[in-house]
Amino acid sequence: MSTAAIIPAAGLGLRLGGENYKAFREVGGDSLLVHAVRGLKAATAADLVCFVVAVPPGFEESVAKELEPYAGAARLLVVPGGAERPDSVRAALDVVPTEGIDCILVHDAARAFVPAEVVERVVAAVRGGAPAVVPAVAVTDTIKRVSATGEVVDTPDRSTLVAVQTPQGFEPGVLRRAHAAGIVGATDDAMMCERLGVPVMTVEGSQDAFKVTRPQDLLLAEALLAERRLG
Ligand SMILES: Nc1ccn([C@@H]2O[C@H](COP(=O)(O)OP(=O)(O)OP(=O)(O)O)[C@@H](O)[C@H]2O)c(=O)n1
Numbered sequence: 001m002s003t004a005a006i007i008p009a010a011g012l013g014l015r016l017g018g019e020n021y022k023a024f025r026e027v028g029g030d031s032l033l034v035h036a037v038r039g040l041k042a043a044t045a046a047d048l049v050c051f052v053v054a055v056p057p058g059f060e061e062s063v064a065k066e067l068e069p070y071a072g073a074a075r076l077l078v079v080p081g082g083a084e085r086p087d088s089v090r091a092a093l094d095v096v097p098t099e100g101i102d103c104i105l106v107h108d109a110a111r112a113f114v115p116a117e118v119v120e121r122v123v124a125a126v127r128g129g130a131p132a133v134v135p136a137v138a139v140t141d142t143i144k145r146v147s148a149t150g151e152v153v154d155t156p157d158r159s160t161l162v163a164v165q166t167p168q169g170f171e172p173g174v175l176r177r178a179h180a181a182g183i184v185g186a187t188d189d190a191m192m193c194e195r196l197g198v199p200v201m202t203v204e205g206s207q208d209a210f211k212v213t214r215p216q217d218l219l220l221a222e223a224l225l226a227e228r229r230l231g
């Protein structure tokens, strides 16, 4: 059996700023999207046979051309994304083949530097029988819940908290069910599964899988890439 990867890459990048869509912003001479595809592809144990990329509407053809060399033998499909991240994931999910796939990964283009071993851990956990899997890292800030007026409500025990990343991995039927359920307000795909009562398992993530969100993240990305290129 094989893995399919959905890459939501249709976001505006408002928090990052700048004049281009975030997934098209370059680090070390390549777009975040190219880095993300290469990162997934490097995880050979993931056995990727299909990439479906959701892009800002109108960029389907140009992105397909740009990504073709990186997809290798895997099938590459590029679809127009939607208004919100879940809409983009759903648009991509609609064209993922229904036969011969035992794991679907959903991976933010914005988490362009995820190490191969994280991808492999996620796939292995899905293949091992977990219906939904997320990479996670410990949080280093103290996290507080606050009211609408900004007053602190409480402080959850930090040892019970993790920050979750992508790729998130799913048994295909579970991901399809989650996206068909009409759940609103989910900030990741695992949260949709949780709402259905599906158990979600964590595996070890990586600081390198940070999400390029704000301008300083681009500096971090350049530094990380320079370090990797030095070997
Ligand atoms: N309508 C959307 C919104 C987001 N994404 C993708 O989902 C991932 C995570 O989203 P985020 O980092 O929030 O990206 P943006 O929505 O672009 O950021 P911002 O909220 O700052 O505009 C990114 O790869 C982004 O391209 C998407 O495909 N379609």
Ligand SMILES: C[C@](O)(CO)[C@H](O)COP(=O)(O)O
Pocket: 085, 108, 164, 165, 166, 187, 188, 189, 211
């Ligand atoms: C999916 C995600 O990357 C997991 O941490 C995150 O929830 C995406 O959030 P965003 O606000 O859409 O960037």
